Amino acid sequence: MAKDxxxxxxxAVEKVKAVAEDAKATVKAAAESVADKAxxxxxxRAAKKATEKAVKAxxxxxxxxxxxxxxxxxxxxxxxxxxxxxxAKSDWTAKGNSLDDMKQLTLYINAVEGxxxxxxxxxxxxxxxxx
Numbered sequence: 595m596a597k598d599x600x601x602x603x604x605x606a607v608e609k610v611k612a613v614a615e616d617a618k619a620t621v622k623a624a625a626e627s628v629a630d631k632a633x634x635x636x637x638x639r640a641a642k643k644a645t646e647k648a649v650k651a652x653x654x655x656x657x658x659x660x661x662x663x664x665x666x667x668x669x670x671x672x673x674x675x676x677x678x679x680x681x682a683k684s685d686w687t688a689k690g691n692s693l694d695d696m697k698q699l700t701l702y703i704n705a706v707e708g709x710x711x712x713x714x715x716x717x718x719x720x721x722x723x724x725x
Contacts, residue, residue: 663675663676664676666678666703666705666725668705668708668725670708671708671725673725675701678701678703678710678725679699679701681710681723682699682701682710682712682721682723683696683699685712685721685722685723686712686714686720686721689721691714695714695715696714696715697715698714698715698716699712699713699714700712700713700716703725708724708725709722709723709724709725710722710723710724710725
């Protein structure tokens, strides 16, 4: 009878070991699942922060933009750069050209002569006019 109790105790110990191994595997799987979910949450938070940062960036650039105006003063006349650009465009179209063809406009202001020389699309001396 003592032997039966020892065998029963040994069987009980084996069953407890088996249950413990199953529990260990279940806990390990649950821990891995929680770790995966935590990585996903962390990744989602990082993506949300990156998106928020990307949305805020253009707003910051807009706030940093500065409105400028250039005025050219000569002894007898004062003209804004915008006015001279518009006059160059008008002169260009008066010569039968289209503004759609104009991709680049460069103005050269000669104060001594009182003239504006302009170049359209890097074409040497496209035209000129008096200031």
